[in-house]
Amino acid sequence: MPKVTAQHLMEQFHLELVNQDDDINYRPITTSDISRPGIEMAGYFTYYPAKRLQLLGKTELTFFSELSEDEKDDRMQRLCTYDTPGIIISRNLEVPEQLMQAARDVGVPILRADLSTTRLSSQLTTYLESKLAPMTAIHGVLIDIYGIGVLITGSSGVGKSETALDLVRRGHRLVADDSVEIHQEHDNMLIGKSPELIRHLLEIRGLGIINVMTLFGAGSVRNFKRIGLAIHLELWDENKTYDRLGLTEDEMKIFDTQVPKMTVPVRPGRNLAVIIEVAAMNFRLKRMGINAAQQFSDRLTDVIEEGDQDEF
Template structure:
């Protein structure tokens, strides 16, 4: 199971450490936060103690309405479950009782000036990506007209050169050689780089180029949702599918099936244009349009007339 430390979270969001500094290496393993509400009235049957606990104005205001004895009791009941950390939002100040308990138990108490709603949205989004199951594959990742594509094939087949042509045509580069795939949901696969290769594209006979330095910031993006898997392979005589519409094929990554297309290479074949066509065709299919179906309808209408 993937995890990140409370210290990493603190650094990422520039959080203020109020108490429990000795627990900054505690690990976070769940991507959703929790706002303790029922727990403050004593109901713990479904308390997600492994999540980051966020205390907004609602929670703090409620605690301040209690007597000192009740407040200490309710806070103590939650702290004893040892969640990874507590984060107080909106820069709230009246929380000495939280500081006391967190110092005693070594649980980090952090604070942000951001509002609860805004902070939780950012934090949940970050945790989903940081804790997502992932794998690395040998491929090139590009974004063609807003559509994330994996380009695969044997070394030297021309993946990087094809990506370079697509960049020159105004599309965006994501990763070369090593593509990191992250599963963000049951049907959502994210493609990104591994930081070391960020912005770099390796071209045979040329060497490494920095895409951003050569073509500008708009030629690169950090990540993209993967919706097409295109494999570049050598030309095979009499093996191309010349039917009106090929039978759908899929490649599975982390349990998610991605539509697969095989593009055979031959001198003079404009591979980049074929990839653009595949991307546009996929988009039209999402809108419910099929060129093959329209063609067959025209044939049927002609025959009937």
């Protein structure tokens, strides 16, 4: 998990640092949840989520302004802990002196933004969910084919990159080659992208490294894509029985998400790019409720049943 601190939020959202940088301890932000401590302003800290970013808006600060001086000191001292990664003030509101003093004592950064509280909360949550999402790396190729993110895996030398090059020539878009970084940003949503070092690059044996964007244009690449289908390439095994109808559906588990998986045998004479392209189109049809294999099976069942009735 990458390390995210209040300093990263300052750079990303152009937030103003209110207190002195020398007094600040930039603690890591470990959750994308944002806390609006309204009930804490009323004095209830039993379930106070101290490790979350604290967002104070007009409602919280207006209520705070009506408290007595002793209550103000108490609330802010309990709000600022050694676990709190940061406190953000929205709408460019004035920062209470009690908050400044309490934050100074424990080194909590106080940031200020000119956005509304709701909009700022939404933007912060989206950014943190992306940055703090679980991540893994898989050896393979990720291609955007007709809007479907297709993850192509297989042993080294089986022809993944060559197939990707052929797909790019056919108008599809490369996301990553060789190493695919996969983030689970939401339940059942896997986002794949390329490491920065090899972004837009393809390695073709005998040819070397090529820059896909330079050769085929900006429309031939994209920086990230949701993974919808996994296709595993393997050398043809004469002793193995491969699915010929497409009725059985295999799955590949990444984190807690099951991704539909197909196994495509590789041997001379097979056009893998066309096969994978058709597999992506057929996958789209299945999601629309059109399953050619099931339709064939139903027709075959009807013919068999009609034949049995004719015998009687």
